[in-house]
Amino acid sequence: MSIDFPYPIPSGWFPVVAGADLDAGAARRLQAFDRELVLFRTESGEAAVLDAYCPHLGAHLGVGGKVEGEALRCPFHGWRFGSDGGCLEVPYAKRIPPAARARSYPTCERNGFVWAWYDPDARAPFFDIPTIPQVGSPGWVETFRRTWRIRSQIQEMGENGADSAHFPAVHGSAAVPPSEAKNDGAHRRAIQYTEVDTSRGRAKNVIEVNSFGLGLGYTHFTGICETISLNCMLPIDAETTDLTVVFLQPAGTEDRGIARAICRDLERQVGEDIPIWEHKRYLKRPVLCDGDGPIADYRRWCLQFYPGFTDA
Ligand code: FES
Ligand SMILES: [Fe+2]
Known part of the structure; x- marks a missing residue:
């Protein structure tokens, strides 16, 4: 199949934020990959990127969503999602619906940036971002x-x-x-x-x-x-x-x-x-x-x- 311009968003690792600009416990809206996303850093320091719209009733997780420990709580009805997008808690239900999951994007932190992996077919990363030795070196x-x-x-x-x-x-x-x-x-x-x-x-x-x-x-x-x-x-x-x-x-x-x-x-x-x-x-x-x-x-x-x- 031949590509027509403008090309679709390519697969790869992309820098979503400078690591120093994302505090532990922070959550924010991110527009990238032609999508609405939420970017957050858990209390232990792990950066995460999820699709923004909550699978429950569509609230934007990056507008009012709050980090609690290692998870993100939706501002609308309080469902809580882990950094892998899985729903960990529905505060008023006995059973978590199996489809309660937000798409998550693999992340890594290298060379002063948080990198998120995007693939149009949601395939796992097929290459790495190297550590560049001069970044952060005292020399x-x-x-x-x-x-x-x-x-x-x-x-x-x-x-x-x-x-x-x-x-x-x-x-x-x-x-x-x-x-x-x-x-x-x-x-x-x-x-x-x-x-x-x-x-x-x-x-x-x-x-x-x-x-x-x-x-x-x-x-x-x-x-x-x-x-x-x-x-x-x-x-x-x-x-x-x-x-x-x-x-x-x-x-x-x-x-x-x-x-x-x-x-x-x-x-x-x-x-x-x-x-x-x-x-x-x-x-x-x-x-x-x-x-x-x-x-x-x-x-x-x-x-x-x-x-x-x-x-x-
Ligand atoms: S829309 Fe997110 S918990 Fe209801
Ligand atoms: Fe040039």
């Missing part, structure tokens, strides 16, 4: 964090990395950077070689991007100033994506002018991409040329995140 400091809400589809934004030929036109790079990419299941590793002019002459940079599904891109820049960038993408609906970018730099380098200049430059690049993403249209059969980056290869890799589809 590295966070030097930048910002979230943009962008009217674009998550796969379109990810295609930016494979699209080497846009770097001179959009970002002012001196030339189209040579690149190579390798796919290994849900993991894709792409390397680009760039050269930049600095006050001390021409410097070589290597940019290694590791993608784990469409929700996390982890970029390691080496060369004039080592920088890690986490690109965390959450599909809100089929045509809206939240992009959170975090930069890390080695402790002790972050006050150097060059380190700050790199952060400013990378932030500027996102700003340059956004108007293109928000106004372009997806072409299923683009006219590509020999100088383009591995765009077709990227699209083939993406297909695995759309169960049931065999052609992009």
Whole structure:
């Protein structure tokens, strides 16, 4: 079956909140995956995501729902649900109806974010989000964090990395950077070689991007100033994506002018991409040329995140 644009929400792990922004005992409404959801953290610290509408009479569990211990109590008639979505208590009934269950989304907490697993067919996770060693390490400091809400589809934004030929036109790079990419299941590793002019002459940079599904891109820049960038993408609906970018730099380098200049430059690049993403249209059969980056290869890799589809 062939996919029509806008694509459905892909399978994968997606960042639903920064871990520090969700206190134990907190519950809130979450709009993501083209659905209404409730996000909460139990008293013991486990983060959970459930479909928002209570299976009893449809109250929104994220609007007035209260965490009690390891469970969430619905604001309407007080039914209590565990983090797996199962109903634990109906305060005024002798028997809990077997169908009293809210769909739950597997979660994990890594690299400073709570990640929720979404799959259109509710299949179990088929890959992992890795722990990135620099995040939280005393040798590295966070030097930048910002979230943009962008009217674009998550796969379109990810295609930016494979699209080497846009770097001179959009970002002012001196030339189209040579690149190579390798796919290994849900993991894709792409390397680009760039050269930049600095006050001390021409410097070589290597940019290694590791993608784990469409929700996390982890970029390691080496060369004039080592920088890690986490690109965390959450599909809100089929045509809206939240992009959170975090930069890390080695402790002790972050006050150097060059380190700050790199952060400013990378932030500027996102700003340059956004108007293109928000106004372009997806072409299923683009006219590509020999100088383009591995765009077709990227699209083939993406297909695995759309169960049931065999052609992009
Ligand atoms: S609607 Fe949730 S308990 Fe009734
Ligand atoms: Fe770009």
